[in-house]
Amino acid sequence: xxxxxxxxxxxxxxxxxxxxxxxxxxxxxxxxxxxxxxxxxxxxxxxxxxxxxxxxxxxxxxxxxxxxxxxxxxxxxxxxxxxxxxxxxxxxxxxxxxxxxxxxxxxxxxxxxxxxxxxxxxxxxxxxxxxxxxxxxxxxxxxxxxxxxxxxxxxxxxxxxxxxxxxxxxxxxxxxxxxxxxxxxxxxxxxxxxxxxxxxxxxxxxxxxxxxxxxxxxxxxxxxxxxxxxxxxxxxxxxxxxxxxxxxxxxxxxxxxxxxxxxxxxxxxxxxxxxxxxxxxxxxxxxxxxxxxxxxxxxxxxxxxxxxxxxxxxxxxxxxxxxxxxxxxxxxxxxxxxxxxxxxxxxxxxxxxxxxxxxxxxxxxxxxxxxxxxxxxxxxxxxxxxxxxxxxxxxxxxxxxxxxxxxxxxxxxxxxxxxxxxxxxxxxxxxxxxxxxxxxxxxxxxxxxxxxxxxxxxxxxxxxxxxxxxxxxxxxxxxxx
Amino acid sequence: xxxxxxxxxxxxxxxxxxxxxxxxxxxxxxxxxxxxxxxxxxxxxxxxxxxxxxxxxxxxxxxxxxxxxxxxxxxxxxxxxxxxxxxxxxxxxxxxxxxxxxxxxxxxxxxxxxxxxxxxxxxxxxxxxxxxxxxxxxxxxxxxxxxxxxxxxxxxxxxxxxxxxxxxxxxxxxxxxxxxxxxxxxxxxxxxxxxxxxxxxxxxxxxxxxxxxxxxxxxxxxxxxxxxxxxxxxxxxxxxxxxxxxxxxxxxxxxxxxxxxxxxxxxxxxxxxxxxxxxxxxxxxxxxxxxxxxxxxxxxxxxxxxxxxxxxxxxxxxxxxxxxxxxxxxxxxxxxxxxxxxxxxxxxxxxxxxxxxxxxx
Ligand SMILES: [Zn+2]
Numbered sequence: 001x002x003x004x005x006x007x008x009x010x011x012x013x014x015x016x017x018x019x020x021x022x023x024x025x026x027x028x029x030x031x032x033x034x035x036x037x038x039x040x041x042x043x044x045x046x047x048x049x050x051x052x053x054x055x056x057x058x059x060x061x062x063x064x065x066x067x068x069x070x071x072x073x074x075x076x077x078x079x080x081x082x083x084x085x086x087x088x089x090x091x092x093x094x095x096x097x098x099x100x101x102x103x104x105x106x107x108x109x110x111x112x113x114x115x116x117x118x119x120x121x122x123x124x125x126x127x128x129x130x131x132x133x134x135x136x137x138x139x140x141x142x143x144x145x146x147x148x149x150x151x152x153x154x155x156x157x158x159x160x161x162x163x164x165x166x167x168x169x170x171x172x173x174x175x176x177x178x179x180x181x182x183x184x185x186x187x188x189x190x191x192x193x194x195x196x197x198x199x200x201x202x203x204x205x206x207x208x209x210x211x212x213x214x215x216x217x218x219x220x221x222x223x224x225x226x227x228x229x230x231x232x233x234x235x236x237x238x239x240x241x242x243x244x245x246x247x248x249x250x251x252x253x254x255x256x257x258x259x260x261x262x263x264x265x266x267x268x269x270x271x272x273x274x275x276x277x278x279x280x281x282x283x284x285x286x287x288x289x290x291x292x293x294x295x296x297x298x299x300x301x302x303x304x305x306x307x308x309x310x311x312x313x314x315x316x317x318x319x320x321x322x323x324x325x326x327x328x329x330x331x332x333x334x335x336x337x338x339x340x341x342x343x344x345x346x347x348x349x350x351x352x353x354x355x356x357x358x359x360x361x362x363x364x365x366x367x368x369x370x371x372x373x374x375x376x377x378x379x380x381x382x383x384x385x386x387x388x389x390x391x392x393x394x395x396x397x398x399x400x401x402x403x404x405x406x407x408x409x410x411x412x413x414x415x416x417x418x419x420x421x422x423x424x425x426x427x428x429x430x431x432x433x434x435x436x437x438x439x440x441x442x443x444x445x446x447x448x449x450x451x452x453x454x455x456x457x458x459x460x461x462x463x464x465x466x467x468x469x470x471x472x473x474x475x476x477x478x479x480x481x
Numbered sequence: 482x483x484x485x486x487x488x489x490x491x492x493x494x495x496x497x498x499x500x501x502x503x504x505x506x507x508x509x510x511x512x513x514x515x516x517x518x519x520x521x522x523x524x525x526x527x528x529x530x531x532x533x534x535x536x537x538x539x540x541x542x543x544x545x546x547x548x549x550x551x552x553x554x555x556x557x558x559x560x561x562x563x564x565x566x567x568x569x570x571x572x573x574x575x576x577x578x579x580x581x582x583x584x585x586x587x588x589x590x591x592x593x594x595x596x597x598x599x600x601x602x603x604x605x606x607x608x609x610x611x612x613x614x615x616x617x618x619x620x621x622x623x624x625x626x627x628x629x630x631x632x633x634x635x636x637x638x639x640x641x642x643x644x645x646x647x648x649x650x651x652x653x654x655x656x657x658x659x660x661x662x663x664x665x666x667x668x669x670x671x672x673x674x675x676x677x678x679x680x681x682x683x684x685x686x687x688x689x690x691x692x693x694x695x696x697x698x699x700x701x702x703x704x705x706x707x708x709x710x711x712x713x714x715x716x717x718x719x720x721x722x723x724x725x726x727x728x729x730x731x732x733x734x735x736x737x738x739x740x741x742x743x744x745x746x747x748x749x750x751x752x753x754x755x756x757x758x759x760x761x762x763x764x765x766x767x768x769x770x771x772x773x774x775x776x777x778x779x780x781x782x783x784x785x786x787x788x789x790x791x792x793x794x795x796x797x798x799x800x801x802x803x804x805x806x807x808x809x810x811x812x813x814x815x816x817x818x819x820x821x822x823x824x825x826x827x828x829x830x831x832x833x834x835x836x837x838x839x840x841x842x
Contacts, residue, residue, distance in 0.1 A: 071746070072782055072802055073793035074518045083802055086513040086781055091802035115518055153519035257522060453493075453509050455777070459500035465509075 001043025002480055004186070004383030005035060005439065006212050009053050010233055015216075015379035016041050017480060023376035032172075036179050044436075044479075046382040048186035049172055050208040055164055059371065062164045065108035067099065069115035069124045076156075078102075088399065099131045109137050110163040114144035114156045119406050120394060139167040145406035146200040147259050148392035157256040158203050160247030165202035173199065182436060184387065187349070188262045190215050191388025191474030194435040206251050207262035209378060211474075214239045214246040214263055216381025217347045220371040221478055227343040229334065229357060230377070231350035233273040234284040236334055238266040240341045245475075268337055270330050272299045272352045276318060280326040289314040299352070301326040307355050331356075335363035347368065349377035386477035387437035389447070391428040391470050395420055398455055398463030414464060417452060424470045433473050440478035446471050482764070484791035485588045485597030486520065487529045487581045487726040492602045494603060495574035497566050502774040503603060503616040511600070512585040515788075525792040527594055531601075534579035537726060539619050541627035542632025542653060544611045551575065551618060561613045571603075573671060575618040576604055582625035582769045589722070589765050590632060592597035596755065596766040596791050598727070599625075600784065604771040606647035606726050607672060615645065615672060621652045622769050624715050626660060629722060638720035640711060640754065641666070642703070643728020643771040644738040646691070647674030650726065656685040663711055665703065667731075668693030668824075675726055680835075687835025690828060694821050696739030699742050700746030702821040703731075707753050710825055713838035715757055722765040723758045725751075729773025733812040734805065737774050741813035744779055748786030748799045755790060766791070778805070 002017045007028065011032040015023045023457070026035040028051075039045070043193040070076040071083025071092060080102060082094035103111075110130045122145035142162035144155040148178040169185075173195040176183050184192035187204045190211040198204055210230075216227040217239075230237045239246050251260040255285050269282035276296040287293030289300045290310030300315035301323035338346060338360060348357030348370040361368035373380060394403045397414040404427065414420070429442045452466035492510070496505050515521060521528050538547060550559075555572035578601040585597035605621035607614040626637050639654070641647035641664040651674070654660040681689040692706050715723070729735075731742040751768070758766040768787060773780050779801060782784050786799040801809075833840040 070798065072513065073798060074784055074789060075798040079798070085802060086510050086517070087777075091804055102506040150513065151519050151522075152517050154522075193536045257519075453506050454499055456500050456504060456506060461499055 001041045002383040002477070003039055003041065003043050003045045004048070004212070004379040004381065005045065006048040006209060006378040008209065008232070008378070009051050013376050013379040014038060015109060015383050016043070017380060017383040021373045021376070021380060023373065023379060024275065032175055033179070036176065037218060045180045045183040046186045046192050046278055046385055047176055047183055048208040048212045048378070048382045050188070050205060052168060052172065053202070053205055056165055056168050062110055063108035064160050064163045065103065065106045065111045066115045066160060067111060067128050068156065069094065070126070070152070071116050073116060081189075082124045083177060084115055084121045084124060085118040086117060086120070088117060088394070089395065090123050094124050094127050096127070096131060099132070101127055103132060103135055110140040110166070112142050112156070112159040113164040114152065114159050114207070114470055116152045118143070118145040119148050119150060119392070120403055121408065122290055122406055136160050139170045142166050147257055148405045150357055151259065153259045154259045157253055157412060158258040158260060160402060161253055166199065169198055169202045169205070185383045185438070186212060186385055187388070187474070188260060189388065189474050190246070190263070190381075190385060192385050193387065193389070197435070203251070203258060203260040206260045208263070210237060210239055210263040210265045212378040212381035213237070213247065213349050214241060214381065215348045215367070216377035216379070216477065217374070218244050219380060219384045219480065220317065220373055220377055221347045221369045223345055223347050223369055225343060226345040226347045226369070227338055227341045228347050228349055229338060229353070229360065231348070231352045231356055233272045234269070234271045236268045236271055238337055238341060239263060240343055253388070266337060266435050268334060270298065272297065274298045276301060276322065280329050289317060298326060302352070302355055309355070319402065331359055331363050335360050338366065339364045348374050351375045384476050384480035385437055386441040386475060387432050387472065388474035389423055389428055389432050389435070389472050391431070393424050393427070393468045395466045395468070396463070397457070407415045414466070417450065417466065418470055420466050421447060421450060421470070424468045428470050437472070437481045438477050442472055446473055482595040482793055483525055483527050485527050485529045485594035485790060486788060487531050487585045487588070487597060487599040487601070489531055489577055489581065490602065491574070491577055492581070493517070495568070495571070495603050498569050502784055503772070504745065504776075506776050507604060507773065507780065508829060510781045511774065511784040514785055518785060519551055520832045522830045523792070525794060526788065529584060529588055529597070531577065531584035532623060533573065533576035534583055539576065539579055539624050539630055541631070542610060542620055542623040543608070547611045551613070565613050565616055565618070571618060575603060576607065578749075579619045579621045580809045581625045582621040582767070583628050585767045585769065586625050586629050590629070590634070595764045596758065597768070598791055599767065599769045601770055604728070604772050605649070605769070606641060606643060607649045609647070609649045609652050614649070616772070617649065620649050622650050622724060623767065625767065626654070626724060630659070634721045636718065637722050637724055638715050638718060639663065639726065641726035641728070642731065642750070643726055644730040644735065644740050644773060645671055645728065648672045648674045651675070651679065652691055654685065654737040655681055655689060656683045658684045658688050661688050661690070661714065661720065663685065663690040663692070663714065665692045665694060665699070665706055667696060667738055670738070671697065673687045673700045677824055677831055680831050687746060687832055690832060692828060693824050694740070694791070695814070696743055697812065697817040698816070698821055699741040700743055700749070702747055703742055703750055704753070705740045705818070705821065706825060707750055710751070710828065712757060714836060715761060717836055717838050721762050721763055722767065723754060723762060725754060725768040726771045727767065727768040727787055728771035729775070729780055732773070732775050732783050733778035733809045734775040734778025735773070739812065741809060743809065744782035744786045745799050745803055748790040748796045751787050751790035751794065754788060755793070790805050820838070
């Protein structure tokens with residue numbers, strides 16, 4: 001069995017995918033354990049949790065203390081002594097007293113630590129982490145080296161985000177892990193990762209709901225070229241799929257680039273719970289009247305037009321022309337946006353999809369698909385996903401050093417280019433299997449990039465440097481096919 | 482304001498031989514530094530991808546016979562001088578470098594960016610109309626200047642601060658008064674030219690200004706020359722664009738030369754050039770990479786310093802790692818400044834009949 005859970009804004013959806021699909025919806029106010037209790041079958045569990053993380057980011061501000069070792073180059077405020085160069089050599093060491101003083105003078109809730117080129121040698125970040133631990137628990141300290149990519153400004157922004165999220169991720173891990181110790185997190189790129197990987201880089205979880213819907217809608221419909229229209233409570237989200245995959249874009253946080261990639265989504269601020277009050281309003285006050293809520297909503301308007309959602313008798317408070325205007329406005333907005341994507345097929349997702357998608361499609365002049373399980377497409381997407389993993393490796397024969405995803409290893413001898421690539425493929429496969437990947441999912445490993453050059457001394461090739469990136473791409477597990 | 486960075490991944494391909502000083506590795510570390518600094522997605526920097534130059538545009542500088550020789554030899558491999566062989570695919574590499582300079586000039590002229598740095602390989606300033614030399618094949622700077630002239634730019638000031646005298650560029654514009662060629666270079670040194678007495682010919686007399694400097698010359702002397710020779714000449718000449726042959730081989734870690742400029746010195750000099758361009762020519766400034774062989778030393782810091790100055794960024798942390806300071810102490814010769822001043826005085830005297838700033842009436 002493959003089990004997927006998507007913790008949304010108001011409800012948690014669970015889908016159990018076997019020969020058939022079984023789904024349940026649990027209100028969030030009962031807590032994650034209540035949702036876990038509803039899972040009676042054994043099987044691999046994936047959890048998409050972007051909503052709890054979004055709440056952290058929109059909730060009370062967390063004061064993040066940023067400890068930077070930028071070294072020579074472009075200027076950064078509050079720089080401390082210490083520098084790693086492009087080759088990964090620690091050319092200037094940290095001054096522990098200076099770092100201690102900085103930590104004392106700048107009290108905060110969490111700590112982000114970043115040095116330039118830490119992805120080639122994390123030693124300064126590790127030393128600073130030890131000093132930060134004198135005042136902060138590990139759950140509130142994030143380092144930039146595990147992000148593994150060159151781009152210090154984006155690494156700093158991402159590490160600051162991770163510092164804000166790490167404790168919540170640790171708590172979620174403990175809470176879910178109590179009953180299901182071998183669960184996976186579902187990432188914003190549509191793949192699964194172990195809690196250990198996510199702990200070092202919580203930004204991997206960003207906007208995972210959109211990726212879940214995209215993957216689930218594709219799994220259910222098998223439509224490779226389409227726009228997924230996910231009708232939720234507060235918003236309607238459009239995700240175009242090309243060759244079965246959504247487009248990815250860089251996550252921007254506080255106006256700055258991060259290293260997190262999230263699914264490209266167009267969000268329209270109307271959904272089933274949008275309030276009806278002198279017209280359709282772009283906000284949610286609670287459930288629809290039909291579900292015992294306080295105020296009339298788009299869902300109630302649909303009931304007035306003849307749908308039978310929840311308890312339709314409660315929706316009669318809404319006048320007929322007001323209902324028609326609201327539905328009309330909604331269909332106009334969504335069908336316009338859907339047409340703008342340039343696709344010619346809609347795949348519906350969400351509880352109201354069977355009612356609204358045919359009407360949106362008719363208005364847009366497009367074909368459509370609404371699967372019987374479209375109401376839980378998000379949880380299905382989490383269930384059928386697979387472990388994905390990227391390995392960034394740097395080999396430096398002169399320094400006898402290999403750095404794999406920001407961790408240094410010794411390098412006894414450096415083989416030819418093919419053997420380096422082979423080594424990386426084997427290593428990423430080994431890591432994925434150790435994390436619990438389904439063996440057939442790690443057969444194909446993409447070579448993302450390979451670059452190598454010689455270090456010349458006195459006119460002769462003395463050393464060699466190679467950068468290799470390989471990855472197990474996200475997608476649907478062979479187990480589900 | 483935005484600075485353009487003209488770069489193509491193929492600039493990392495050209496190589497005469499793996500052990501040659503002008504090799505692929507030259508820019509590898511710089512690219513690493515740029516990626517880590519976030520240069521390729523910086524708000525104030527725009528990455529621009531060039532196209533190869535056309536044969537017509539390089540014909541504006543070079544003889545057709547020479548170009549045919551280059552193109553032909555690029556198919557089989559060939560030889561120009563002891564330092565300059567023709568590896569296979571050289572023709573494509575050289576056209577892409579010249580195309581980079583042209584693209585940088587267009588980006589500035591069209592207002593796409595305020596100024597630009599063409600970080601190209603192979604370099605060009607020793608190449609003359611009929612031959613290559615000193616690691617150079619096509620004179621990227623001269624091709625760019627001709628292109629600017631064809632686009633209606635009337636007056637151009639060239640500042641060649643590569644450690645070696647830009648003999649090719651000097652020769653190409655030696656008899657013209659619409660291009661003021663100025664050069665700071667180690668002297669005596671390769672290629673042997675560049676004395677204060679070479680001041681141009683015929684209509685071009687007075688439009689070549691050489692500032693030879695002795696080994697050991699450091700930041701202070703370069704800034705002195707900028708403020709007391711280049712600046713005054715530029716203000717009087719009133720060019721429509723400043724073109725810099727930005728060789729990075731004056732850095733104190735460079736293995737081929739004996740000068741002692743620091744990364745900070747480079748960036749400071751470029752900042753003054755940017756300020757000057759704003760004062761006199763609406764900020765129109767294009768820098769084209771020439772030499773620079775300190776592959777494992779200063780190059781990433783000097784290239785970054787130049788780009789940072791063009792983009793108007795904070796230069797306070799443009800420096801080498803502190804471990805390099807001992808190296809600087811060994812190379813720098815405080816007494817060199819005296820020689821610099823003497824040469825500058827001689828130059829002013831030679832140029833005084835032509836320039837009010839140097840005493841003509
Ligand atoms: Zn040079």
